[in-house]
Amino acid sequence: MNQILNNVETAQHQALLFLLNYLKQKDYHFTAITPLSHQRILDRNKNIKDITLRDIFGWNLAFAETDLESSLFTILKENQLIHFQEGYWFSNVRVASLEDQLFIHSSFPTVQQNAVFFGPDTYRFVYHLKQYLSDKPQPFKRGLELCCGTSAAAISMAKHYPDFNEIMVADLNPKALSYSKINASFADLNNITPVYSNLFSNIEGRFDLIFANPPYLIDADQRQYRHGGNMLDGNELSFNIVKQGMQRLNPLGCLFLYTGVAIRPNGNPFLEELKKLLTPYSNIKWSYEEIDPDVFGEELEQPAYQHIERIALVLVMLEMKS
Numbered sequence: 001m002n003q004i005l006n007n008v009e010t011a012q013h014q015a016l017l018f019l020l021n022y023l024k025q026k027d028y029h030f031t032a033i034t035p036l037s038h039q040r041i042l043d044r045n046k047n048i049k050d051i052t053l054r055d056i057f058g059w060n061l062a063f064a065e066t067d068l069e070s071s072l073f074t075i076l077k078e079n080q081l082i083h084f085q086e087g088y089w090f091s092n093v094r095v096a097s098l099e100d101q102l103f104i105h106s107s108f109p110t111v112q113q114n115a116v117f118f119g120p121d122t123y124r125f126v127y128h129l130k131q132y133l134s135d136k137p138q139p140f141k142r143g144l145e146l147c148c149g150t151s152a153a154a155i156s157m158a159k160h161y162p163d164f165n166e167i168m169v170a171d172l173n174p175k176a177l178s179y180s181k182i183n184a185s186f187a188d189l190n191n192i193t194p195v196y197s198n199l200f201s202n203i204e205g206r207f208d209l210i211f212a213n214p215p216y217l218i219d220a221d222q223r224q225y226r227h228g229g230n231m232l233d234g235n236e237l238s239f240n241i242v243k244q245g246m247q248r249l250n251p252l253g254c255l256f257l258y259t260g261v262a263i264r265p266n267g268n269p270f271l272e273e274l275k276k277l278l279t280p281y282s283n284i285k286w287s288y289e290e291i292d293p294d295v296f297g298e299e300l301e302q303p304a305y306q307h308i309e310r311i312a313l314v315l316v317m318l319e320m321k322s
C-alpha cells in the first residue's frame with residue numbers, strides 16, 4: 001500500500017516539475033495576492049474569452065481542455081492535478097513567482113486544513129530577510145527555516161548565499177514538505193533538507209541562521225497555515241520560536257522572525273514576554289521593529305479580536321555575541 005502511495009507521489013512530483021518547467025519556458029510570472037484581493041479579481045472576470053496560463057495556474061479560473069497544450073493537459077489529468085466540475089477543468093495547484101523562481105502552492109481558495117500558503121507575507125518576509133542579511137559579513141553555513149510552507153525563503157537564501165552547506169526546512173504539514181521538495185528541485189538546489197517537525201522537535205543541533213514566518217493569527221478554524229496558537233493573542237508559536245531558537249544558535253548565529261502582533265489598547269503582551277525572556281541574557285543582542293502598523297484589518301471584526309485594536313507586522317532579530 002505504502003509503495004503504491006509512494007509511486008503516486010513520485011509521479012505527481014514529476015508532473016509538477018514538468019508543469020514548472022513548462023511555465024518557465026513560457027516566461028510565466030504571477031504575484032500571489034491576499035485572498036480578499038484575489039476574490040475581487042475573480043468577481044470581475046466572469047466571462048474571459050482567451051484563457052491564459054496565468055488565468056489557470058495563477059487565478060485558478062475554469063478552463064477547457066483546448067486551453068492547454070495536449071501534452072500538458074494529459075500529464076496533469078493523469079496525475080490528478082486538475083479536476084472537472086460543472087463542465088470545466090480547474091487546476092488543483094497554483095504557481096507563484098518570486099524574483100526569477102517559480103513555486104507550487106495550494107489552489108484558491110485556501111480553505112483546506114492542509115493548504116500550503118504563499119502570499120504577500122512571503123514576499124515581505126523574503127525582502128526583509130535579505131535586507132537584514134545584507135550587512136552581515138560572516139558566511140552562514142547551516143541554516144534552518146521553521147514553518148517553511150513552500151520554502152520560498154529558504155530557496156531564495158540558498159540562491160543568494162552560496163556559502164550555505166545546508167538549509168533545513170521544517171513544517172508540520174506533509175504537503176508543505178512535499179511542495180518544498182519540488183520547489184527546491186526545480187530551483188536546482190541540493191542543499192535544502194525538508195523535515196517533518198513541530199518547531200524544533202525533530203531538529204538536531206545548532207545553526208548559524210534560523211528564520212521563520214510562522215502563522216500569527218487567531219484563526220477560528222485553526223488552519224495550520226494561519227493559526228498562531230491560543231496564547232499571546234495568536235503569538236504562541238512566534239514566542240516559542242524565539243524561546244527555543246535562542247538555545248539553537250551557534251556563536252555569532254542569528255535568528256530572524258517575521259510575524260504579526262495583535263496589539264491591545266493597553267499594551268503588547270508579546271513584546272512584554274520577549275523582554276522578560278531576553279533581557280537577562282547579556283550575550284544576546286536583540287531588537288523588535290514594527291514594519292507595518294496595520295495589516296489584516298478585517299480580522300478585527302472577528303469575535304476573537306474584540307480586545308485588539310490593530311495587528312502590526314514586526315521583525316524580531318537576535319544575535320549571539322559569542
Ligand SMILES: C[S@@+](CC[C@H](N)C(=O)[O-])C[C@H]1O[C@@H](n2cnc3c(N)ncnc32)[C@H](O)[C@@H]1O
Nearest residue numbers: 122147148149171172173198199213215224225
Ligand atoms: C503563514 S505559513 C508561512 C509559510 C512560509 N514561511 C512563507 O513565508 O510563505 C506558516 C507555515 O507554518 C506551518 N506551521 C504551523 N504550525 C507549525 C509548527 N508548530 N511547526 C512547524 N510548522 C508549523 C504551517 O503548516 C505553514 O506551512
